[in-house]
Amino acid sequence: AQSVTQPDIHITVSEGASLELRCNYSYGATPYLFWYVQSPGQGLQLLLKYFSGDTLVQGIKGFEAEFKRSQSSFNLRKPSVHWSDAAEYFCAVGRANAGGTSYGKLTFGQGTILTVHP
């Protein structure tokens, strides 16, 4: 069965510092990988996704993530964090080329809460 692990439950960084959020997945098939962000009291917003091709993907708000197949990882990075980045971040995996009843069924990690100090 597929699974996603986000090892860090809570991360605190200072504004302007760099950020890396870890994500490891276990998936028997070729995965689609996602990072979503959730601000307090809000729904989930897609930050970026990896389907194929270049393993370094760019997303919104200055975020990027790198897919490393050998490490089963898809870590999220940002070179300089802003106070508005404080939120909870979710990594998720779906099945590539899924059709029918597999389509859109994502497995989510537990989430990482990011706190940003001024």
Next chain:
Amino acid sequence: NAGVTQTPKFRILKIGQSMTLQCAQDMNHNYMYWYRQDPGMGLKLIYYSVGAGITDKGEVPNGYNVSRSTTEDFPLRLELAAPSQTSVYFCASTSSSGANVLTFGAGSRLTVL
């Protein structure tokens, strides 16, 4: 473009009561999903639908029911509310050309006392 709309945003239920969480999307998406979010647990899939008239169970379906009579609407029903159903519920949708990218509603926070 409203996207995915969920109602109500908040609700308190007593044990044994029933209620329906409403979800509507105006993007003509044929795929719709209900997830629940519990602290430290991420999101778990409750039910999903691949089109009007077709629904199926996800990872945690017990205590819930769904129906999909139209493309736009995908209500989630709790028949006999239990404290274990205290959670935040998210509805999501995508199209067959959406490559698994889900659009989420703002969520419905349910408390069962």
